[in-house]
Amino acid sequence: xxxxPSIIERLARARGDLRMGVPILLCNGAExxxxxxxxxxxxxxLIDLRALGLPELALTAxxxxxxxxxxxxGDLARLALPSDLGVDWLRAMADPADxxxxxxxxxxxxxxxxxxxxHRAAIRLAKSAHLxxxxxxxxVAEGAAVAARLGLTMIALADASPELDRASPLNEVVAARxxxxxxxxxxxxIFRPEDGAEEHYAIEIGQPDRHQPVLxxxxxxxxxxDVLGSLKCDCGPQLRAALAQMGAEGAGVLLYLNQEGxxxxxxxxxxxxxxxxxxxxxxxxxxxxxxxxxxxxxRLGAGIxxxxxxxxxxxxxxxxxxxxxxxGQGIRVTERVPxxxxxxxxxxxxxxxxxxxxxxxx
Ligand SMILES: Nc1nc2c(ncn2[C@@H]2O[C@H](COP(=O)(O)OP(=O)(O)OP(=O)(O)O)[C@@H](O)[C@H]2O)c(=O)[nH]1
Ligand SMILES: [Zn+2]
Numbered sequence: 001x002x003x004x005p006s007i008i009e010r011l012a013r014a015r016g017d018l019r020m021g022v023p024i025l026l027c028n029g030a031e032x033x034x035x036x037x038x039x040x041x042x043x044x045x046l047i048d049l050r051a052l053g054l055p056e057l058a059l060t061a062x063x064x065x066x067x068x069x070x071x072x073x074g075d076l077a078r079l080a081l082p083s084d085l086g087v088d089w090l091r092a093m094a095d096p097a098d099x100x101x102x103x104x105x106x107x108x109x110x111x112x113x114x115x116x117x118x119h120r121a122a123i124r125l126a127k128s129a130h131l132x133x134x135x136x137x138x139x140v141a142e143g144a145a146v147a148a149r150l151g152l153t154m155i156a157l158a159d160a161s162p163e164l165d166r167a168s169p170l171n172e173v174v175a176a177r178x179x180x181x182x183x184x185x186x187x188x189x190i191f192r193p194e195d196g197a198e199e200h201y202a203i204e205i206g207q208p209d210r211h212q213p214v215l216x217x218x219x220x221x222x223x224x225x226d227v228l229g230s231l232k233c234d235c236g237p238q239l240r241a242a243l244a245q246m247g248a249e250g251a252g253v254l255l256y257l258n259q260e261g262x263x264x265x266x267x268x269x270x271x272x273x274x275x276x277x278x279x280x281x282x283x284x285x286x287x288x289x290x291x292x293x294x295x296x297x298x299r300l301g302a303g304i305x306x307x308x309x310x311x312x313x314x315x316x317x318x319x320x321x322x323x324x325x326x327x328g329q330g331i332r333v334t335e336r337v338p339x340x341x342x343x344x345x346x347x348x349x350x351x352x353x354x355x356x357x358x359x360x361x362x
Contacts, residue, residue: 057093215316233347
């Protein structure tokens with residue numbers, strides 16, 4: 001029946017549910033659990049979840065490290081929810097904002113053994129919903145019946161895992177001419193992924209020859225830098241310098257990828273900025289929140305370039321990972337074109353951290 005939502009559509013729905021604080025049902029064979037994002041969980045829903053089973057808090061190993069909790073499952077940790085603690089404790093476990101003021105949240109009962117794939121999937125979905133990577137997972141018997149009765153989204157991992165692993169195809173929705181300060185010969189293309197996630201944009205300048213390496217830039221959205229003129233990073237000047245160089249050469253393509261905050265979303269980036277004001281650097285702040293240094297998926301940039309007919313690029317970047325990802329996805333990088341602009345007194349330490357910890361080229 002084509003009217004029933006496919007697994008891709010149900011995954012998009014699940015992300016929306018988690019953002020709204022609605023539980024979803026995750027199944028892996030006989031294992032079934034309700035999962036809800038800690039960030040959006042309400043006290044009322046926690047009471048009702050407790051009535052169904054014993055809640056387990058799933059955190060990333062990164063977050064567990066800061067909390068000094070044991071991560072027995074490699075990349076993730078599971079903790080029992082003490083019976084006398086509720087959403088305030090859960091929130092403090094997920095959100096490092098008050099870590100320095102309240103460093104001791106234990107002792108913890110760290111869980112080990114058993115199937116952790118539901119916990120891992122819950123964290124993965126919370127991340128893709130741009131929430132804090134922490135989920136409450138409540139194993140339930142007769143989960144399908146509970147979900148059907150309550151109208152909850154059901155996700156079977158056997159169907160979902162391949163979809164979560166593959167790069168979603170992107171389709172061009174529309175393109176239109178846009179004269180800009182950098183050049184009057186601009187054209188903006190909008191690409192929409194089939195998984196219902198954010199749209200991404202390609203700004204084509206001039207009429208680049210598809211048989212030659214094109215001057216290209218993969219720019220990740222930075223609301224604070226691109227729009228507000230933040231002095232904490234170099235994104236705004238990099239964006240304008242890249243467009244200016246393409247304008248001066250008469251051809252190029254700038255991909256504006258909506259992967260704000262290296263893929264963690266603007267709210268989490270602001271949480272990271274707040275931690276940076278407590279003295280942590282850009283990488284440490286991500287880790288304390290429970291994220292990796294960089295959560296972006298550069299495969300989608302390669303997909304857009306390919307669909308526009310480009311097979312080789314002269315890539316404007318200082319980030320060797322972008323070059324490796326392009327090459328890995330079959331886009332030849334014939335030249336790295338350095339992009340060093342916008343250093344300020346306020347971003348000097350940030351740029352130095354990227355060079356020291358993330359391998360950026362100086
Ligand atoms: N999480 C996090 N993201 C940040 C921070 N500062 C800037 N960003 C984000 O980092 C990304 C910067 O992306 P890019 O301009 O592609 O930069 P890059 O990976 O350093 O590589 P190149 O500029 O190509 O050398 C944007 O998505 C910003 O929103 C920060 O302190 N924390
Ligand atoms: Zn920025």
